[in-house]
Amino acid sequence: MPVPSHPTRRSLLLGTAGTAALLAAGTGTRFGAGTPATLAPVSRAGSAADVAVLLTAAPTTVDLGGREVATWGFGDRIPGPEIRVAAGGTVAAHLRNDLPQDTTVHWHGVRIDQGMDGAPGISQAPVPAAGGFDYRFVAPDPGTYFYHSHVGTQLDRALYGPLVVEDPAEPLSYDAEWTVVLDDWIDGTGTDPDAVLADLNAGGRPAQPLRSTLLGGPAGHIAYPHYLINGRTAQAPTVFEEAPGRRVRLRLINAGADTAFRVALGGHRLTVTHTDGFPVVPVRVDTLLIGMGERYDVLVTLDDGVFPLVAAAEGKDARAFAVVRTSTGNAPPASVDVPELDRRVLDLADLTADPSVDPGDGAAREVGLVLNKTGARGRAWIAAAETPDEKLPRVPVAAGERVRLSFTNRTRMWHPVHLHGHTFQVRRPEGGGPRKDTVVVLPGETVAVDVFTDNPGEWMLHCHNLYHSEQGMMTTLGYGDDPPDPSMSDMAPEQR
Ligand SMILES: [Cu+2]
Known part of the structure; x- marks a missing residue:
């Protein structure tokens, strides 16, 4: 090795x-x-x-x-x-x-x-x-x-x-690594996230519809004034410097609240090696879409020059931008054409768990869940498949189970569903899907994941669109038939 x-x-x-x-x-x-x-x-x-x-x-x-x-x-x-x-x-x-x-x-x-x-x-x-x-x-x-x-x-x-x-x-094997954190930014620009939520709850909509073919409908609710890579706008971008020919691992993290990013490095292809921390059989693509709460690790071997690292705010006609520099020369403008964004995009079905983290097939107990949301009244929820209009507060599990959660999205928007405290395996008909903790479920689609109940407790299961989770698109995965005593006397924070 x-x-x-x-x-x-x-x-x-x-x-x-x-x-x-x-x-x-x-x-x-x-x-x-x-x-x-x-x-x-x-x-x-x-x-x-x-x-x-x-x-x-x-x-x-x-x-x-x-x-x-x-x-x-x-x-x-x-x-x-x-x-x-x-x-x-x-x-x-x-x-x-x-x-x-x-x-x-x-x-x-x-x-x-x-x-x-x-x-x-x-x-x-x-x-x-x-x-x-x-x-x-x-x-x-x-x-x-x-x-x-x-x-x-x-x-x-x-x-x-x-x-x-x-x-x-x-x-x-790689020579360097860069952490690349993506974010959508509105706070302190004349409004703040609480005001944004209040506006959404009152039926507020973006001035222009924010639509994405890749996301199967509305891409989000909010046209943010800024999109950031490592906290920087395109006007004063982050600059990553390396020598040409070096192999770099990019750790991509979407810390946004309402934005999926389509990521590409001009002049390069991306070799996807991990998602949500866990290794996959490497796949070469030109671009990938990363939902809120997801992470992707990619390897690139750097060419000689100055290149745009772009995270296009999917469906929002704006982008986050950084510069990758391996030689002298002018940096490209933030508006530069990046053809990779329109080429081969990673699909969830492309991803296979690395054998070292593939638990293999096995019998699972199936639990059908529905992602649901009212149009304008600011209410969202996760329901049992049998009672889709009723919020389900808790999904009981036992330790040592393989539980197949199948999420059906009955809304018009996509949802990145995140489970705390565990990783799951995305199910594919042929088996072997990636290990993840956050999975994108498109409108009208059903995505099944196998959860291995190896970490007793009460765990949030929610949409990682912050505004959807605030509107109630959340339940808990709890060990045992009944929730624990709600008294939190043993978890009181210290005072200082
Ligand atoms: Cu959502």
Whole structure:
């Protein structure tokens, strides 16, 4: 196996992600021979080096590149500090809440201990203003993740950052890696996400319909004034620098609230190696669509020149833009034509789980669920297939099951459905679909996923369109027939 090199410090310096709050970092090894085919139970004890980080959620002012906005974030940069830990290592993150309202941090995609999941009112009491909370968890699976507030509309501010779980036995060979975080931005531009939600609930619609053939209908609700790559607009874009011929791993994260991005690198094809942290049989494409909450890792071998890295806001006639530079020369304008955007696009059906994480076929208990939503009155829900008009508050499961959740989208819009605390396998007729934790379900479509119930607790299952989840497109996957005692006396946040 070729030995990969990870000049992560270099990529951090080149990126715009803040890193000042990282207190300690280290490397360690745990997995000697790759990931087992059936995932080991979530480890409760760390054996690799620990990482400690202070996350202070507070009002801040951020420079998006040519425009300063007042918002709430983890520091004065977007994204928040990148956290890196070796698989099996422990992340100790102290959250200080200097916001004027409750908050939590959710570690998106991580098979985490229930009490550390950051789901307010489910896994913990929300952390009040002037309060704090110590998150401490083992990151069991290597891959690309992120963390974000899980309270109200806070995700649509700057309360998010990347979480990279490194594989001590990384099987891929590459020279460098870049974390590429995508976002749709409106906060501090004369409105804020709470006002946006209130407008949607009152029946507000975009001035122009936002439609996408690829998404089978409306692409979203909001024409954002800005679209960002690593917190920067196209006017002052992030610049990624490397030498020509180098092979780079891009870790793509969609931290947006209402925007799918179509990502392409001008002059290059993308080799997709992972989705939602987990490896797939590599596929070469020109572009891919990434929904909110999804992650894709791709490899590119860089040509000689200066290239546009574009994340087109699907159906919204706008784009996020960054520059990839391997030689001198003028950067292309943000409006440059990128033909790759209209070429071969990754399809979910192209993805096959890497054999190391493919659990194989097996009998599953089927649970039919319906994604539903009223047209204009701001109400959305997840229902049992038998009673599609009735919100289903909880899906009971037992530990050690293989549960096939089949989602039928009875709305006119697409939904990226996310399950906390687990990964699932997307079902394909021929088997072998990718492991994911967030899956796009198009209008009128049914998508089935197999969940392996290896992490007892109560887990949110919801649409990762922030505005849909705020309107109620959410249920819980809960272990046992009955929900636990709602008393959260044992999860009260500390006061400081
Ligand atoms: Cu949705």
